[in-house]
Each structure stands twice: as structure tokens, then as C-alpha cells.
Amino acid sequence: MTTATIENQYQFTTEITAKGKQQNSDGWAMTVGWKLPGSRYHLVLYGQDWETVEGFEVGHTATITIQQGNLKNNKEGKYSSDFFWDMESIEAGGEIVASEEVQAPPKPKPTPSEPRTGSPDQPPPNPAALGACHNHAVDFIVRGILPLPEGRELVGWVRELRDRFYRDINQAPLMPLHYCYQHNEERRQGKNGGWGHQMEPKDGSVEKQAGEPYAYCIEGREGWRVFDGGH
Numbered sequence: 399m400t401t402a403t404i405e406n407q408y409q410f411t412t413e414i415t416a417k418g419k420q421q422n423s424d425g426w427a428m429t430v431g432w433k434l435p436g437s438r439y440h441l442v443l444y445g446q447d448w449e450t451v452e453g454f455e456v457g458h459t460a461t462i463t464i465q466q467g468n469l470k471n472n473k474e475g476k477y478s479s480d481f482f483w484d485m486e487s488i489e490a491g492g493e494i495v496a497s498e499e500v501q502a503p504p505k506p507k508p509t510p511s512e513p514r515t516g517s518p519d520q521p522p523p524n525p526a527a528l529g530a531c532h533n534h535a536v537d538f539i540v541r542g543i544l545p546l547p548e549g550r551e552l553v554g555w556v557r558e559l560r561d562r563f564y565r566d567i568n569q570a571p572l573m574p575l576h577y578c579y580q581h582n583e584e585r586r587q588g589k590n591g592g593w594g595h596q597m598e599p600k601d602g603s604v605e606k607q608a609g610e611p612y613a614y615c616i617e618g619r620e621g622w623r624v625f626d627g628g629h
């Protein structure tokens with residue numbers, strides 16, 4: 399294992415994710431959305447003087463400078479997280495640079511012109527597919543297959559169905575051949591050439607009782623419980 403050179407000072411802009419009183423003293427503790435290089439955990443800063451962090455609340459963005467402090471108990475000082483880090487300064491605002499980007503090549507950022515999708519991780523919706531899902535939603539309502547539930551207004555119901563069709567059907571990954579959609583399980587081919595997946599014991603317990611036969615859901619015979627005592 400190589401020992402990385404540890405910088406003794408860092409400055410970063412981050413979001414304050416937690417702030418509160420220290421467990422064993424009257425001082426403050428503050429967790430920020432930034433990690434020391436090589437650390438898996440968000441940095442926690444500690445201090446005694448509450449005035450230092452006055453006005454900095456959860457959700458605020460701050461530019462923080464930290465200085466390497468004492469070595470933690472039972473640590474060798476190989477890693478930056480082996481040390482306490484003293485907060486040299488904290489200022490409101492600044493532009494957040496994701497901590498991963500400090501250590502890894504930057505990820506492509508979505509351009510602001512992309513349509514909103516509800517989550518930053520989702521690709522923009524396909525308008526044609528969305529339109530088709532909307533048509534199916536209306537069709538199912540009109541035909542009485544998915545009627546408007548009591549107490550719901552129509553537009554919201556159409557949108558809900560459209561979104562569900564889009565996310566759960568249109569954009570759902572393709573399942574392998576012989577997949578069981580009823581139980582959401584992949585089937586395996588048995589010695590006799592049929593495709594099936596094992597079902598949970600009748601009583602719902604995960605453990606199979608000694609001597610209890612296995613139950614299988616067999617493709618083309620849905621709803622059957624086929625018992626195989628050969629195990």
C-alpha cells in the first residue's frame with residue numbers, strides 16, 4: 399500500500415449537512431458534504447466556540463479552510479482521516495465542487511437547458527414515448543380498465559398513469575427470456591426442459607422445513623404449484 403502525501407491544509411466549498419452539540423461536551427459538531435481525499439466519510443468538524451459557526455445552518459453553503467490538527471487516538475497518521483482537522487475559517491457562499499471531482503476525472507454535468515425530470519440522475523424523457531403513455535393512460539381510463547378512483551381528479555390521475563406507464567413499462571429494462579413477471583423472478587431451465595423458479599414455502603417462511611417439497615412456478619403453468627420431492 400502506498401502512503402499518500404497528506405496536505406496539511408484544505409479549502410473547499412460545501413454544504414452543511416448536519417450541525418449540533420457535541421455528545422460529550424458543550425461544543426459544536428458540524429458535518430459537511432465534503433470528504434477528505436481517500437476518506438469514505440463526510441468530514442465532521444468540531445469546535446468549542448459557537449460564535450464561529452453562528453449563522454451557518456444545515457443546507458447552507460460555506461467555504462471552509464481546515465488545518466491539520468492532532469493525530470487521533472490509535473492512528474498512525476497514514477491517512478488524512480487519521481487526524482483531527484481544525485477549522486481555520488468559514489465563510490458563507492462559494493461554488494461547490496464535488497469532492498469526487500477533486501480526486502477523479504469530472505463527471506459530465508447535465509446542461510441546464512435539459513427538461514426537468516424530477517431527479518438529476520434521470521435522463522431526459524423521450525417525448526414520443528411519453529405521448530404514447532399518455533394516450534394509453536386515457537384509453538385505459540375511458541375503457542374502464544383503470545377508472546378514475548373516487549376522490550381523485552382526472553388530470554392528476556391521467557398524469558399518474560402516464561408516469562407509471564412510462565417509468566415502469568416504457569423505460570423498464572428488458573427482462574431475460576422465460577422471466578416470471580408475476581413473481582418478479584428469473585426462471586431457470588430444469589432437467590425436463592421446462593423453465594421455472596422456486597417459490598417460497600407456503601407459510602411464507604424463508605427456511606424450508608425438512609421433508610417439505612420445493613414448490614416451483616413453471617412457465618406456461620402459472621398459478622400451479624408443482625411439487626418436486628426429488629431434493
Ligand SMILES: [Zn+2]
Nearest residue numbers: 578580581615
Ligand atoms: Zn412465478
